[in-house]
Amino acid sequence: xxxxxxxxxxxxxxxxxxxxxxxxxxxxxxxxxxxxxxxxxxxxxxxxxxxxxxxxxxxxxxxxxxxxxxxxxxxxxxxxxxxxxxxxxxxxxxxxxxxxxxxxxxxxxxxxxxxxxxxxxxxxxxxxxxxxxxxxxxxxxxxxxxxxxxxxxxxxxxxxxxxxxxxxxxxxxxxxxxxxxxxxxxxxxxxxxxxxxxxxxxxxxxxxxxxxxxxxxxxxxxxxxxxxxxxxxxxxxxxxxxxxxxxxxxxxxxxxxxxxxxxxxxx
Numbered sequence: 105x106x107x108x109x110x111x112x113x114x115x116x117x118x119x120x121x122x123x124x125x126x127x128x129x130x131x132x133x134x135x136x137x138x139x140x141x142x143x144x145x146x147x148x149x150x151x152x153x154x155x156x157x158x159x160x161x162x163x164x165x166x167x168x169x170x171x172x173x174x175x176x177x178x179x180x181x182x183x184x185x186x187x188x189x190x191x192x193x194x195x196x197x198x199x200x201x202x203x204x205x206x207x208x209x210x211x212x213x214x215x216x217x218x219x220x221x222x223x224x225x226x227x228x229x230x231x232x233x234x235x236x237x238x239x240x241x242x243x244x245x246x247x248x249x250x251x252x253x254x255x256x257x258x259x260x261x262x263x264x265x266x267x268x269x270x271x272x273x274x275x276x277x278x279x280x281x282x283x284x285x286x287x288x289x290x291x292x293x294x295x296x297x298x299x300x301x302x303x304x305x306x307x308x309x310x311x312x313x314x315x316x317x318x319x320x321x322x323x324x325x326x327x328x329x330x331x332x333x334x335x336x337x338x339x340x341x342x343x344x345x346x347x348x349x350x351x352x353x354x355x356x357x358x359x360x361x362x363x364x365x366x367x368x369x370x371x
Contacts, residue, residue, distance in 0.1 A: 154307040155319035162279065162286035162310070167266065172240050172258035180278070180285060183257065189230040189309045190278040193299075194269030195256075197246060198237035205242055212273055216252050218300030223336040225305055228314055229325075232305060235259050268292065275299060279310050 127135070169180040184190045195216065197208035207213060216234070225232055234256040236243065243256045264270040267290070274292030278285055288310045291299075298304045306313045312320055315329040334342065 150307075152319070154312060157289060157308070158310055158312050158320050158324070160289060160310075162288050165278065165285040165287055169263045170260050171235065171263075172260055173255075174240060174244065178257065180263075181280065181283065183231065183233050183255070184278075184280050185226075185231045185255075187226065187229045187231045188280055189228075189311060190280070191230065191232045191305055191308065192267075192276045192278070193232070193234050193296075194264055194267075194273055194276075195234045195236050196273060197243065205238075208236070208238075208246060209273070213250065215273075215296060215299060216250065216254070219252070219254055220300060220302050220305075221336040222254060223339055224302045224333075227332065227334070227339045228302075228306055229311065230306065230309055231255075233257060235263070237264075275308065277308050277310070 165180065171178050171180070171183065173182075183192065193212075193215070195208055195212040197212065198204065201209050203209060203213075208216070219232070222232060232254055234254050235258070236256065237259055238246075240258055243258065247253070247256060267276045267287070268274060269276070269292070272292055273296055274290060275296060276287060277289040279288050280286075289308055291308065303313065311324060312318050313329075314320075314325050314327060316326045317329055318326065320326065
C-alpha cells in the first residue's frame with residue numbers, strides 16, 4: 105500500500121469517529137466557560153502543590169559523586185555551575201539501550217527536544233543538566249546531531265542507583281548552601297511528561313519561580329512577575345527589559361496604544 109493510500113485510509117477512519125456534537129457559538133462558549141472554571145481550579149491546585157513542595161524537608165547528600173564532563177572530571181557540586189539550584193535528568197544513552205550508539209532512548213530524546221532555552225532557567229539561579237552512562241565523545245556526537253545544548257555528563261559511580269534512576273528515567277532536584285548539597289525533590293514516570301518548560305522546571309525547585317504572588321516560606325527571594333522576563337540573549341546585557349518599552353504582559357492597554365500609534369505613523 106502506498107503512503108497516499110495509507111493516509112487516505114487513516115483519513116477515512118477519522119471521518120468515522122464518533123465526534124462531539126456540533127453546536128451554536130453561544131452553546132460552544134457556555135461549554136468552554138464550564139471547562140475553563142475547572143481548568144482554573146486545576147491551576148490553583150497546581151500552585152498549591154508547588155507551594156507544598158517548597159516546604160518539603162531536605163536530605164543531606166554526604167557522598168562525593170564524580171562525573172565525566174567535556175573538560176574532564178567534575179563533582180556534583182561542580183554541576184551547579186555556581187548557582188544554588190540544580191536539576192539532573194537521568195537520560196538513557198549507553199550500550200544496551202535501544203538506539204545505541206546512533207540515538208538515545210526515544211522517550212528521553214523526546215524529552216530533550218522539549219527543553220526550553222536554558223538562559224531563562226539560569227537567570228532564576230537554576231542549572232539543568234542531563235546525565236547518562238555513555239562516554240563524553242558519544243554524548244558530544246549525539247548533541248551535535250540532535251541540536252541539543254544542555255550540559256550532559258557521564259556518570260561514573262553509583263549516582264543513578266543511589267537516586268532512583270538506575271532502571272528508569274527521572275529528575276532529581278538539589279540545592280546547595282556553600283559546599284553543602286541537599287536533595288529536595290524527585291519525579292519520574294509520568295511526572296517527567298510535563299517537563300520542558302521554564303515553569304515546569306522552576307515549580308520543581310525549592311525556590312520556585314521566585315515571584316511575589318507565590319506562597320513561599322518567609323525570606324525566600326521573590327521579584328515582581330513578568331518584570332524579570334527577557335530575551336534569552338539579553339540577560340547579560342540587561343537585568344530586565346528596558347523600562348522605555350511598554351510590556352504587553354504588565355500594561356496591555358498601554359501596549360495596544362503604542363501599537364496603534366506606530367501603525368498610524370507608518371500609514
